[in-house]
Amino acid sequence: MLEKVSIEHITIGMYIEQIQANNTRTKMKKPGFIRRSETIENLRQKGVEFVWINSEAVDEELTVEQHQGPQTNASAEMAKSVSRTINVKDISIAEELLDISKKRIQKLLDDIYSNQPIDIEPISELGSDIVDNIFTRPEAVHWVSAIRNKSDYLMEHSLNVSIHLVNFGRYLGLDQQTLQDLAIGGIVHDVGKILVKDEVLNKPGKLTPEEFDHMKLHQVYSQPVLDSIEGLPETSRMVSLMHHEKLDGTGYPNGLQGDDLPLIGRMSCIVDIYDALTAERCYKAAMSPSEAFKIMMSLTPFHLDRDLLKKFIMCVGFYPIGSLVELSNGRIGFVWESDSSDLTTPVVKTFFSAREQAYRNIEYVCLKKRPDIKIIRAVSESKIGVDFSRFRSITA
Numbered sequence: 001m002l003e004k005v006s007i008e009h010i011t012i013g014m015y016i017e018q019i020q021a022n023n024t025r026t027k028m029k030k031p032g033f034i035r036r037s038e039t040i041e042n043l044r045q046k047g048v049e050f051v052w053i054n055s056e057a058v059d060e061e062l063t064v065e066q067h068q069g070p071q072t073n074a075s076a077e078m079a080k081s082v083s084r085t086i087n088v089k090d091i092s093i094a095e096e097l098l099d100i101s102k103k104r105i106q107k108l109l110d111d112i113y114s115n116q117p118i119d120i121e122p123i124s125e126l127g128s129d130i131v132d133n134i135f136t137r138p139e140a141v142h143w144v145s146a147i148r149n150k151s152d153y154l155m156e157h158s159l160n161v162s163i164h165l166v167n168f169g170r171y172l173g174l175d176q177q178t179l180q181d182l183a184i185g186g187i188v189h190d191v192g193k194i195l196v197k198d199e200v201l202n203k204p205g206k207l208t209p210e211e212f213d214h215m216k217l218h219q220v221y222s223q224p225v226l227d228s229i230e231g232l233p234e235t236s237r238m239v240s241l242m243h244h245e246k247l248d249g250t251g252y253p254n255g256l257q258g259d260d261l262p263l264i265g266r267m268s269c270i271v272d273i274y275d276a277l278t279a280e281r282c283y284k285a286a287m288s289p290s291e292a293f294k295i296m297m298s299l300t301p302f303h304l305d306r307d308l309l310k311k312f313i314m315c316v317g318f319y320p321i322g323s324l325v326e327l328s329n330g331r332i333g334f335v336w337e338s339d340s341s342d343l344t345t346p347v348v349k350t351f352f353s354a355r356e357q358a359y360r361n362i363e364y365v366c367l368k369k370r371p372d373i374k375i376i377r378a379v380s381e382s383k384i385g386v387d388f389s390r391f392r393s394i395t396a
C-alpha cells in the first residue's frame with residue numbers, strides 16, 4: 001500500500017516508490033529505502049514536495065542493526081526510523097479497519113431504517129476482525145480511536161465501544177467466545193438511535209428533560225431490532241440492554257441495581273461513557289483520557305463500579321496511542337507508539353511548544369531512551385485552542 005508523505009516528514013527507513021515535484025507525480029527509476037539523511041536533502045533540493053512510500057516494506061538491514069546493536073547514535077537513529085515505518089503500517093491498518101467497519105455498520109443501520117431483515121453474518125465477521133486485530137495488531141487498532149471523524153459519530157462510537165470492550169475483556173482474561181460476543185455487542189449497542197429524532201440526537205448543548213426522555217427511547221427502539229437479529233448472542237444483547245444502567249438503580253431501561261447488573265453490563269457502562277467523553281462532537285471538544293477518568297471516578301460507586309473502572313484505567317493507560325501530552329521539556333505532541341510493559345514511557349511525536357505557543361520541527365521522542373524527559377500532563381486541543389489533527393496523520 002502506498003502512503004503520501006510530505007518532504008518534511010520523510011525519515012530514514014522509508015521505502016520510496018514515487019515522488020512529486022511541481023504537481024507532477026513520477027515513479028522512481030530505482031525505488032528503495034532511504035538510508036542516509038543526504039538522500040532526503042537531495043530530494044528537497046530537487047524541489048520534491050511529496051513522496052509515496054510503501055508502508056509495508058521493512059528494511060531488513062535496519063532491523064538487523066536494531067537487534068544487534070551496539071547502539072551507536074547512528075544505529076539508534078535508524079532503529080527509531082524502523083519503528084516509525086512500522087507505525088505507518090499501523091495507521092494504514094487502522095484506516096482500513098475504520099473504512100470497512102463504517103461500511104458494514106452503515107449497511108446495518110440502513111437495513112434497520114428500511115425495515116430489512118438483519119443478517120448476523122456480516123456483524124459477526126466484523127466482530128471477528130476486531131478480535132483478531134486486537135490480538136495480532138493491538139497498536140494498529142488503538143489508532144482507530146485517534147483517527148475518528150466527528151461527523152460519523154454513531155458509526156464510529158459503535159466501532160470504538162466494540163474495540164474498547166474487546167480490549168478490556170482481553171485485559172480481564174475473558175474467553176475468546178465472550179470477546180467475540182462483546183465485539184458484536186459494541187457494534188449493535190446503540191442501534192435504536194437510528195430512530196431518535198436528528199435534532200435531539202445531534203443537539204449542540206444540554207437536552208431538555210423532554211428531549212432526554214426522547215433520547216432514552218433509543219433503548220426501547222433497540223429491543224425489537226435486537227429481537228429480529230437471528231442468532232444474536234446473549235452477551236451481545238446484554239451490552240446493548242445494559243449500557244445505560246447505574247449501580248444505584250437509577251439507570252435505564254430496567255433500573256437494574258447492584259448485583260443485578262452483571263460484569264458485562266458494568267463493563268458496557270464504563271466503555272460507553274469513556275468513548276462519549278473522549279470523542280469530539282460538533283458541539284463539544286474531546287476530553288483527554290485523564291480528564292475523562294477523573295469524571296468517571298466521580299461517578300463511582302453509585303453509577304459505575306469503582307474497582308472495575310480502576311482496571312479499565314490500567315487497561316487503557318493514561319496516555320493511550322493518539323492522545324495528546326505535554327512533556328517536561330515544554331513540547332506538546334501525540335503519543336505515537338506505546339509499549340504495553342511500560343505505559344509511562346511511550347514514543348511521543350512532538351511539534352508544538354507549550355511555552356511559546358508556536359509550532360516546532362517534528363521530533364519523535366522515545367521516553368524510554370530519554371529518562372531526562374517525562375510526560376507532565378495529558379492535554380486537550382480545545383484547552384490549547386489549536387487544531388492539531390493534521391499531526392495525527394503520517395502525511396502531516
Ligand SMILES: [Fe+2]
Nearest residue numbers: 189190243244
Ligand atoms: Fe446508548
